[in-house]
Amino acid sequence: MSKTLLYTHQSFNNHEIPPGHVEHGGRYQSVEKTLEGGDFSDLDRRSAPIADFDMIALAHPDLYINDIKSKNPKTGLVQLDADTFLGPSSLDATLRAAGAGVAAIDALYAGEAKNAFVAARPPGHHAEQAQAMGFCIFNHVAVTALYGRQKYGAQKVAVVDFDVHHGNGTEAIFWDNQDAFFASSHEWPQYPGTGRISDRGGFDNIANAPLATGTSGEDFRRAWGDDLLPRLSDFAPDLIVISAGFDAHRDDPLGGLQLVEDDFAWITQQICDIAKQCCDQRVVSILEGGYDLDALGASAGAHVMALMNA
Numbered sequence: 001m002s003k004t005l006l007y008t009h010q011s012f013n014n015h016e017i018p019p020g021h022v023e024h025g026g027r028y029q030s031v032e033k034t035l036e037g038g039d040f041s042d043l044d045r046r047s048a049p050i051a052d053f054d055m056i057a058l059a060h061p062d063l064y065i066n067d068i069k070s071k072n073p074k075t076g077l078v079q080l081d082a083d084t085f086l087g088p089s090s091l092d093a094t095l096r097a098a099g100a101g102v103a104a105i106d107a108l109y110a111g112e113a114k115n116a117f118v119a120a121r122p123p124g125h126h127a128e129q130a131q132a133m134g135f136c137i138f139n140h141v142a143v144t145a146l147y148g149r150q151k152y153g154a155q156k157v158a159v160v161d162f163d164v165h166h167g168n169g170t171e172a173i174f175w176d177n178q179d180a181f182f183a184s185s186h187e188w189p190q191y192p193g194t195g196r197i198s199d200r201g202g203f204d205n206i207a208n209a210p211l212a213t214g215t216s217g218e219d220f221r222r223a224w225g226d227d228l229l230p231r232l233s234d235f236a237p238d239l240i241v242i243s244a245g246f247d248a249h250r251d252d253p254l255g256g257l258q259l260v261e262d263d264f265a266w267i268t269q270q271i272c273d274i275a276k277q278c279c280d281q282r283v284v285s286i287l288e289g290g291y292d293l294d295a296l297g298a299s300a301g302a303h304v305m306a307l308m309n310a
Contacts, residue, residue, distance in 0.1 A: 003042075003113060003114050003115070003307075003308060003310075004042075004043055004044065004113060004114070004115050004116065004117065004304065004307045004308045005043070005044045005045075005046055005104055005107055005112070005113045005115070005116035005117070006035060006040075006043040006044065006045050006046065006116070006117055006119065006304070007046050007047070007048040007100035007103065007104065007116065007117070007118045007119065007120070008032060008045065008046075008047070008048065008119050009047055009048040009093075009096050009100075009120075011048075011089055011092045011093040011096050012025075012028045012048070012093055012096070012097070012119065012120050012121045013025040013028045013029060013032075013121075014089035014092075014093065015087065015089050015090045015093035015094075015121055015122055016077060016085065016087025016088065016089055016090060017077075017085050017087070018077060018085060021083070021085075022253065022254065022291045023121065023122060023123070023135045023291070025121075026293055027121055027290065027291070027293065027296060028119065028120075028121050030293040030294070030296050030297040030300075031119045031287065031296060031297055031300045032119060033297060034297040034298065034300060034301040035119065035300070035301065035304060037301070039301075039305065040301070040304065040305075040308075042308065043304070043308070044112075044113060046100075046103070046107075048096040048097065048099055048100035048103070048118065048120065049096065049099040049100065049102075049103050050092065050095045050096055050099045051095045051096070051098040051099035051101075051102055051143065053065055053069075055098060055099070055102050055143055055147055056095070056098060056138055056143060058142075058143055058146040058147060058150060059129065059138070059139050059142040059143045059146055059173050060127075060129055060130065060138060060139070061129060061130055063130065064129065064130040064131075068080075068086070068091065068132070068137060068138075069091070071086055072086060072088075072090070072091045073086065073087065073088055074088055075088060080132040080133075080137065081131070081132055081133045081134075082133075083134065083135060084122075084132045084133055084134065084135055084136065084137065086132075086137065090122070090137065091137075093120070093121065093122060094122055094124070094137040094138045094140070095138070096120070097118060097120035097121070097122070097124060097138075097140045097286065098124075098138055098140045098143040098144065100116075100118040100120060100286075101118055101140050101141070101143060101144030101147070101241070101284055101286055102143065102144060102147045104116035104118065104144070104284045105144060105147055105148045105151065105152065105239070105284060106151075108282045108284070109148075109151075109152045109282075114280075114281040114282065114283070114310070115272065115275075115281060115282070115283040115284065115285070115307045115310065116283075116284050116285065116307075117244070117285045117286075117287075117300075117303070117304050117307060118140070118284070118285065118286040118287060119287055119300070120140065120286055120287050121287065122135050122136060122137060123135055123136050123140075123163075123245070123287065123288040123289055124136045124137070124138055124139045124140035124141060124142075124169070124243075124286070124288070125139060125140075125141060125161060125163060125165075125167035125168075125169055125170050125243045125245070125288050126165070126167065126168055126169045126192060127139040127169040128168065128169040128172045128173070129169075129172060129173055131169075133169070133192065134165065134168075134191065134192060136169060139169045139170060139173060140286050141159045141161075141167075141170055141241045141242075141243050141286050142159065142169070142170050142173045142174070144241050144284055144286065145157040145158070145159055145180065145239060145241045146180075148238070148239040148241075148282075149179075149239075152239075153238075154237075154238035154239040154279075154282075155179050155238055156179045156180075156181070156235065156236065156237045156238050156239075157179065157180050157181070157237055157238065157239045157240075157241070158180070158181040158182070158183070158232055158235055158237035158239070158240050158241070159174070159180075159181070159182050159183075159240075159241045159242070159243060160182075160183045160184075160228070160232060160240065160241075160242055160243070160271055161182070161183065161184040161185075161186070161242075161243035161245070161288070162184075162185050162220075162224075162242075162243070162244070162245060162248060162264070162267055163184075163186065163243055163244075163245020163246075163247060163248065163288045163289045164186060164187045164190065164245060164247040164248040164252065164254065164255035164256075164257055164289065165186055165187070165190055165191050165192065165245065165247070165254075165255075165289060166184055166186040166188075166190070166192060166194050166195030166208070167182070167184050167186075167195075167243050167288075168192050168194040168195065170182050170184075170243065171184070171194065171195070171199070171201075171206055171208075174201065174205065174206065175201050175202055175205075175206065176201075176202040176203075177202075177203075177205070178202070178203040178205065180205060181205045181206075181207075181231075181232065181235040181237060182201070182205065182206050182207070183206075183207040183208075183209075183228040183231060183232055184207070184208050184209070184228075184243075185209040185211055185220060185223050185224060185228065185248075186208070186209075186210060186211065186248075187210075187211055187212075187213055187215070187248070187255055187256055187257050188210030188211060188212065190213075190255070190256070195208045195210055196208060196210065197209070197210055205235075207227065207228050207231040207232075209223040209224070209227055209228055211223060211257060213256035213257070214256060214257070214258060215257050215258060216258050217258065217259050217260055217262070217263040220248070220257065220259055220263055220267075221263065221266060221267075224267055224270065225270070229270055229271075229274065232271075232274055233274050233277070233278070236277075236278040237278060237279055238278070238279050238282075239279055239282050239284075240271060240274070240275050240279060240282065240283045240284075241283075241284050241285070241286070242268075242271060242283060242284070242285035242286065243286065243288045244285045244286060244287050244288055244300070244303055245287075245288035245289035245290060246264060246289065246290030246295065246296050246299035246300060246303070247288075247289035247290050247291055248263075249261075249264075249290070249292065249295040249296075249299055250295075251292040251294070251295040252289075252290065252291055252292045252295060253291055253292060254289070254291050261298050261299050261301075261302040262302065264299045264302050264303050264306075265302040265303065265305065265306040266306075268285075268302075268303050268306035268307060268310075269306045269309075269310060271283060272306065272307065272310035273310075275310075276310075281310065283307070283310075285303065285307065287300065
């Protein structure tokens with residue numbers, strides 16, 4: 001049995017954005033090239049399927065879903081917010097990102113693997129229930145976690161997010177859900193301006209660790225080790241989903257944190273160690289940010305290697 005699944009699809013490369021936009025297809029190509037290397041030959045490679053809209057409706061209302069469907073262009077671009085765009089391939093890409101998360105859940109509960117990585121774009125963690133924003137159209141991690149609950153009775157689900165930007169969409173979707181836990185480290189102040197340490201959710205189910213610009217990997221590890229990981233362990237989820245953003249890397253143009261590849265490997269291992277204790281190792285990781293191509297490829301490689309070695 002292969003321990004780690006990898007979901008890819010050409011639609012993740014094809015999702016259209018305006019010229020000069022940082023969230024371009026080269027991001028997907030960088031991750032894909034890294035994971036084609038010999039160190040990753042043991043990955044179980046699978047094509048990302050399209051999610052049914054019923055799956056998307058686990059995290060988004062029908063009115064919003066229908067609005068996105070109605071705006072899906074045959075040519076050109078439709079602007080959804082200041083920096084989020086919908087092109088002819090975009091709906092397919094975001095549906096496959098969520099669909100890969102759903103398929104990974106099916107595979108993990110079927111005993112085919114212990115964990116999975118979805119090398120998707122566009123990202124998803126800024127998408128709120130009825131609002132596209134921050135490059136994100138649908139919230140893939142929320143869909144994935146809530147599918148695990150609906151289909152397999154994973155009553156307590158957790159999303160952990162180490163992207164440099166706060167996952168405001170995931171937090172909003174989980175806020176009043178007693179059995180859904182969200183933990184995030186993120187640069188502060190930074191887009192989108194959410195994620196204060198005092199924001200704890202309707203049931204004390206939200207854990208935020210704002211990090212000052214210039215924060216080192218040592219302080220990042222301390223924030224997780226002293227606060228967020230103990231909160232995750234105490235929650236004892238039946239399933240863990242990772243918002244795997246790598247824009248906290250010191251070379252990233254959109255972030256001001258000072259992480260390196262080893263920091264991403266460390267946090268991945270810590271999350272997987274908790275998963276061994278509470279949810280039979282079940283972890284699904286979905287790519288979020290990361291905008292320096294070399295740093296993104298290397299960081300995603302370190303993350304996936306940690307998943308493989310967990």
